[in-house]
Amino acid sequence: MKIIRIIGVASGWGALDRRCEAGPEALRRRGLVAHLRQQGMPVSWEITIQPQESQDDNAVMAVQALSVELSQVAGNVVARGEPFIVLGGDHSCAIGTWSGAVSRRRIAGPVGLIWIDAHMDAHLPETSPSGALHGMPLACLLGWGDPRLTAIGSPEPKFLPENVVLIGVRSFEPEEHRLLQRLGVKVFFMDEVRRRGLSEVFYEALGRIRDRTTGFGISLDLDAIDPKEAPAVGSPVPGGLAKEELLPLLRQLYGDPRLIGLEIAEYNPALDEKQLTARLISELLLSVFAPLRLPYESYHRAGKAVLSA
Ligand SMILES: NC(=[NH2+])NCCC[C@H](N)C(=O)O
DSSP states (O other): OOEEEEEEEEEOOOSSSSGGHHHHHHHHHHTTTHHHTTOOOOOEEEEEOOOOOOOOTTTTHHHHHHHHHHHHHHHHHHHHHHOEEEOOOSTHHHHHHHHHHHHGGGGGEEEEEEEEESSOOOOOTTTOOOOOOGGGHHHHTTTOOHHHHSSSSSSSSSOOOOGEEEEEEEEEEEHHHHHHHTTTTTTHHHHHHHOOOHHHHHHHHHHHHHHHHHHHHHHHGGGGTTTTTTBSSSOSSSSSSOHHHHHHHHHHHTTTTEOOOOOOOOGGGGGGOOOOOHHHHHHHHHHSSSSSSHHHHHHHHHHHHHHOO
16 A cells, blocks of 8 residues: 655745744644554655745745755655645645646646635735735746746646636635636636535536546645634635535545645644644545545544544
């Protein structure tokens, strides 16, 4: 059985509130690995990538250095044919994760990306209202933005626009929307998800991507999920996805050889008073990667019991 490699990214350099840099270590200290193994998930914590000291408060340079390292680590896991989990850190980690994964797979054919997020994260430095790099990673991966961040791993764009799908978007600025429209990236906004149900949208998204690619990844910003269920995030937006809808859909990906890796970003443990979000993260991981031995309901109840023990 293939070992699933966890890569922590202890950086908040892409966010205005940097505290999600403590995310990976907090999860590790709570015994995430032991818990996942107990549930039958063959997993090992590969590495936690730390920002280098002395970035002179230059966020672009810090994120660039991190992304180069992360792209190498993720790329090596992918080259070995093993699945990975990236645990952020703010969502600018996506630049390194997918630049590495895609660059190492390029000969195998195009790769798809399902971006589950309340935001579009598709700003250019010129259009960003905040200047924060976690509002830009998707644009970078499509080849738009600061050249120091678009050329990681390889000079080309990492994804073709038709191979990227966003789900759950409900907070964005017109400039980033225009970029995605112009490129032809499919966005399933939250109101469409509500109208049609997440499962219909999710299968449509998967269908689009699977037809055209040889593999795909998932980048999940925890703020896609409703803040009542995922409170410990840096940029919460009300009216998000329901975990009881999302978890069974992720379950459908179990054992799918085309799934290259899963990224979960924006966990800020300082806001996780009741540990709701930490538990949610472990449920998300188990949904995708743990063999199902119990009926869905009791399975997740068991998961919660173990983790809170
Ligand atoms: N990964 C995130 N939480 N992104 C939030 C981005 C918010 C806003 N669009 C900005 O650019 O500042």
